[in-house]
Amino acid sequence: MTIDRRTMLQAAGSALALTLTPATGKAQGAPFRIGALNPVTGAGSPYGSGMQKMILAAVDEVNAAGGAGGQKLEAFPDDTQTTPQAAVLAAKKLIEVNKVKAILGTWSSGVSLAVVPLTNDANVLLMNTSGAPALSVPPANAKGLSYRFQATNxxxxxxxxxxxxxxxxxxxxxxxxxxxxxxxxxxxxxxxxxxxxxxxxxxxxxxxxxxxxxxxxxxxxxxxxxxxxxxxxxxxxxxxxxxxxxxxxxxxxxxxxxxxxxxxxxxxxxxxxxxxxxxxxxSNENAPSFKRYDALHQKVTGQPGASNVYAAMTYDMVITLALAMEAAKSADVAAINAKIREVGNPAGEEVFSFADGKAALAAGKKINYQGASSVLDFDQFGDVTPxxxxxxxxxxxxxxxxxxxx
Amino acid sequence: MAFWIELVIAGLVSGLVIGLSALSITLVFGIARFPNAATGDTMTLGAYGALIGHRITGSLIAGGILGAAAGALVGVLGYLLIFRQLARRSNVALLVASIGLGFMLRAAMGVAFGHSQSVFQLPLVRPWRLGEVPIQPNDLWLALAAGSALMVVFGVLYLTPIGRRMRAVADDAALARVSGISPDRVMIALWVLAGAVAAVAGMIAGIKTVVSPEMGWDLLLPAFSAAIFGGIGSPVGAVVAGLILGVAQEVATPFVGFTYKIALAFVVMLFVLLVRPRGLFGKLEGAR
CATH class of the missing domain: 3.40.50.2300 (Response regulator)
Known part of the structure; x- marks a missing residue:
C-alpha cells in the first residue's frame, strides 16, 4: 500500500480533529449553529453592528444558563452590506458551509425577501426585522419558517x-x-x-x-x-x-x-x-426583559439599549429560539418551529429571561416570553405587533x- | 407655464451632472479609445475630496479645487499604473481593468469614509421668484461651477497646443505619432482633464444629493448613454446630450410618472440613434 500525500493529509487532519474535539457529555452534542446575518455596512450600518453584538451576547447568556434543549448555541456572524446580492452570498455560505439551522437579524425588506427562498429551501428558520407585507404570506413564508420581530410596513x-x-x-x-x-x-x-x-x-x-x-x-x-x-x-x-x-x-x-x-x-x-x-x-421598555437587554447592550456597545430598537429584536430572537429549543427538547428545526408560538404567546406564565423560562419549562409549566423588543405574540403569519x-x-x-x- | 419651466430647470440641473460625467467618458473614449467604467468612482472621489476641502477651509471653491485635484491624480495614477501597461491590449481588456479600478476605488472609499451618507453642510436658502417660477440660488452656483469646468476643458482642447495634440491623437493616433506628437504627454493631459471633470460632476451631484461610496457608480449608466447619444468622442455632443436626457426625464414625468421617466430618456436616445447612428455630433469613422 502506498500512502500518497493526500491520504496522509486526510489522516493527519482527522487525527488532529479528534484531539481537538472536546470531551462531550451526553447532554452536549454538537452545538446548534445559528447565523447572525446583519447590516454591518451599507444603509443599515447605524444598527447592524449593535444587532450582531446582541446576538452574540444573547448566545453567551443562553450558554451560561446551560444551553438550550441540551445543546450549546454557536453563532456565525456575517454582513449583508444592506444589499440583497451580498446577503444572498452570505446566507448561502452560512447554510452550506457553516451548516446553520437558523438565520437571525436580516434588516431591510429587500434583503429579507432575497434570503427567505434560501432558508425555505434548506428548511432553516429566518428571523427578520423587515417590514414588507410580502414577507407574511406565501411564497416568502410558504413553510411558516419565517418570523418577523419588527412591525410590518x-x-x-x-x-x-x-x-x-x-x-x-x-x-x-x-x-x-x-x-x-x-x-x-x-x-x-x-x-x-x-x-x-x-x-x-x-x-x-x-x-x-x-x-x-x-x-x-x-x-x-x-x-x-x-x-x-x-x-x-x-x-x-x-x-x-x-x-x-x-x-x-x-x-x-x-x-x-x-x-x-x-x-x-x-x-x-x-x-x-x-x-x-x-x-x-x-421596545417593551417597562419589562424586566428590557432591563436585562439594556444592561447587556450598555456592556457590549457602551450605548443605552433604547438607542437601537433592532438590537432588542435580535436579542429576543436568540432568547425565543433557545426557549423553543428547550420546549422541543430537540435540535430538529421542525420540532423547534412548532414550539415558537407556544413559548411566545399567551396563555402561559409570563417569563422575562431565558433562565426563568428554562426553569419554568423544567417545572412542566407553559410559558409566555415577554420580550425586550415587544411582548412578542406571533400571529398566524409569524408577525408581531409592537x-x-x-x-x-x-x-x-x-x-x-x-x-x-x- | 411656470410648471413646465420649473420642470425644465430641474432637468437642466440634473442634465449638467450627466453631461459633465459624459464629457469625461467621451474624452477618454476619443483619445485612449476605451469606455472607462471607473468614471463613476472618480466622481465619488471628487465628491469626497470636495467634501473634505469644504470642511477644512469652509470654502466650496477651495473644496472644488481639492476634489478636482484628487480626480486628476487618480486619473493620472490609473493611467501610469494600469492603462499604460495595457495600452496594446484590446479595449475589452482596458474596460475590464477600469471596472476593477472602479471596484478598488469604491472599496477604499468605503473603508476610509464608511458607508453611511455624508452631506455638504451648506445653508439652506429660500428660492428667488421670477414671476411664478422659483429659482434656486444654489442651482445658479452649481450651473456656474459646471460652466467654468466646461470652459476650462474646451479652452484646453481648442486654445492650447496640448489640446491641439489631443485632438490630433483623437482624429488619428498613428498619424499623430508620425507627426512627432508624444503620446505620453497627451495621455497625461487627457487623464488630468478627464479625472478633474468627473470629479467636478461628482461634487455637484454630492452637493445636490448625498455623498456615499456608491453614488458615482449609480450615476454611471446615464453618463454612458449621454456619451453615446452625443456621438462618442465628441465633447460638445456629450454635454448637449446630457442636458437633453436630463430635461427629457423631467418634462416626461406628467405623462409617464416618476417610475418610467428614466426609461423615457432612453427611448429618446434610442430614437435618435436609429435615425442617426453616429449620435448627435459624432463623426463617421471609416474602417481602419
Whole structure:
C-alpha cells in the first residue's frame, strides 16, 4: 500500500480533529449553529453592528444558563452590506458551509425577501426585522419558517393614520420609495386613512438614486396637502426634505424612524427638521426583559439599549429560539418551529429571561416570553405587533411625545 | 407655464451632472479609445475630496479645487499604473481593468469614509421668484461651477497646443505619432482633464444629493448613454446630450410618472440613434 500525500493529509487532519474535539457529555452534542446575518455596512450600518453584538451576547447568556434543549448555541456572524446580492452570498455560505439551522437579524425588506427562498429551501428558520407585507404570506413564508420581530410596513401605515388623525390633519399626501417597504408604508396608511373617511390628495412613487426629486415634490405640493406621509429611507429623505425646505413650503411630515433619525438632523440642520414627526416601533421598555437587554447592550456597545430598537429584536430572537429549543427538547428545526408560538404567546406564565423560562419549562409549566423588543405574540403569519413611539423633532432632538397602540 | 419651466430647470440641473460625467467618458473614449467604467468612482472621489476641502477651509471653491485635484491624480495614477501597461491590449481588456479600478476605488472609499451618507453642510436658502417660477440660488452656483469646468476643458482642447495634440491623437493616433506628437504627454493631459471633470460632476451631484461610496457608480449608466447619444468622442455632443436626457426625464414625468421617466430618456436616445447612428455630433469613422 502506498500512502500518497493526500491520504496522509486526510489522516493527519482527522487525527488532529479528534484531539481537538472536546470531551462531550451526553447532554452536549454538537452545538446548534445559528447565523447572525446583519447590516454591518451599507444603509443599515447605524444598527447592524449593535444587532450582531446582541446576538452574540444573547448566545453567551443562553450558554451560561446551560444551553438550550441540551445543546450549546454557536453563532456565525456575517454582513449583508444592506444589499440583497451580498446577503444572498452570505446566507448561502452560512447554510452550506457553516451548516446553520437558523438565520437571525436580516434588516431591510429587500434583503429579507432575497434570503427567505434560501432558508425555505434548506428548511432553516429566518428571523427578520423587515417590514414588507410580502414577507407574511406565501411564497416568502410558504413553510411558516419565517418570523418577523419588527412591525410590518402595513402596521406602520396604520400607526401613521392614527397619528395624522390625532394631529388633526385633513389633506394627506404620500410619497413612497419604489420598493416593497416604501410602498407598504403608504398603502397601509391609505387603507387606514380612507377607512376613517378621509382622502389621500396625492400619491407619488419615486425611484432611488435620482439626482433630484424636485419634479416629484412639485406634483405632491401642487395638491396642497397639510401633511406628507413617507415610505422612505435616509438618503432619499435627505434629498427630498432639502429640496422641500428650499421651496419654502410649510407642509408637515410623518416619516418612518429609520429615515428621520439623528443622521437626518445632522445632514439638514435644525431649521429644516423642526417639527418633523418620526415614527418608530418602541421596545417593551417597562419589562424586566428590557432591563436585562439594556444592561447587556450598555456592556457590549457602551450605548443605552433604547438607542437601537433592532438590537432588542435580535436579542429576543436568540432568547425565543433557545426557549423553543428547550420546549422541543430537540435540535430538529421542525420540532423547534412548532414550539415558537407556544413559548411566545399567551396563555402561559409570563417569563422575562431565558433562565426563568428554562426553569419554568423544567417545572412542566407553559410559558409566555415577554420580550425586550415587544411582548412578542406571533400571529398566524409569524408577525408581531409592537407599539409605536411618536417622536417630534424639536431643536434637533427626537422628543417622544406619545405612544400609539394599534 | 411656470410648471413646465420649473420642470425644465430641474432637468437642466440634473442634465449638467450627466453631461459633465459624459464629457469625461467621451474624452477618454476619443483619445485612449476605451469606455472607462471607473468614471463613476472618480466622481465619488471628487465628491469626497470636495467634501473634505469644504470642511477644512469652509470654502466650496477651495473644496472644488481639492476634489478636482484628487480626480486628476487618480486619473493620472490609473493611467501610469494600469492603462499604460495595457495600452496594446484590446479595449475589452482596458474596460475590464477600469471596472476593477472602479471596484478598488469604491472599496477604499468605503473603508476610509464608511458607508453611511455624508452631506455638504451648506445653508439652506429660500428660492428667488421670477414671476411664478422659483429659482434656486444654489442651482445658479452649481450651473456656474459646471460652466467654468466646461470652459476650462474646451479652452484646453481648442486654445492650447496640448489640446491641439489631443485632438490630433483623437482624429488619428498613428498619424499623430508620425507627426512627432508624444503620446505620453497627451495621455497625461487627457487623464488630468478627464479625472478633474468627473470629479467636478461628482461634487455637484454630492452637493445636490448625498455623498456615499456608491453614488458615482449609480450615476454611471446615464453618463454612458449621454456619451453615446452625443456621438462618442465628441465633447460638445456629450454635454448637449446630457442636458437633453436630463430635461427629457423631467418634462416626461406628467405623462409617464416618476417610475418610467428614466426609461423615457432612453427611448429618446434610442430614437435618435436609429435615425442617426453616429449620435448627435459624432463623426463617421471609416474602417481602419
Amino acid at each position: 402595513d402596521r406602520f401605515g396604520r400607526a401613521f393614520a392614527e397619528i395624522a388623525v390625532k394631529e388633526g390633519y385633513q389633506r394627506a399626501a404620500t410619497m413612497a420609495f419604489n420598493n416593497a417597504s416604501g410602498i407598504g408604508n403608504t398603502t397601509g396608511f391609505k387603507k387606514a386613512w380612507e377607512a376613517k373617511g378621509k382622502k389621500v390628495v396625492e400619491e407619488v412613487v419615486y425611484e432611488p438614486n435620482q439626482s433630484s426629486y424636485r419634479a416629484e415634490l412639485q406634483k405632491v405640493l401642487a395638491a396642497k396637502p397639510d401633511v406628507i406621509v413617507m415610505g422612505s429611507f435616509l438618503p432619499d429623505t435627505t434629498i427630498i426634505l432639502r429640496e422641500w425646505f428650499q421651496t419654502g413650503a410649510k407642509t408637515k411630515w410623518i416619516i418612518p424612524g429609520w429615515a428621520a433619525n439623528p443622521q437626518l438632523i445632522a445632514a439638514l440642520g435644525l431649521e429644516a427638521t423642526e417639527g418633523l414627526i418620526s415614527v418608530d416601533s418602541v 407599539d409605536f413611539g411618536v417622536f417630534f423633532i424639536t431643536k434637533g432632538k427626537l422628543e417622544r411625545r406619545y405612544v400609539v397602540k394599534i
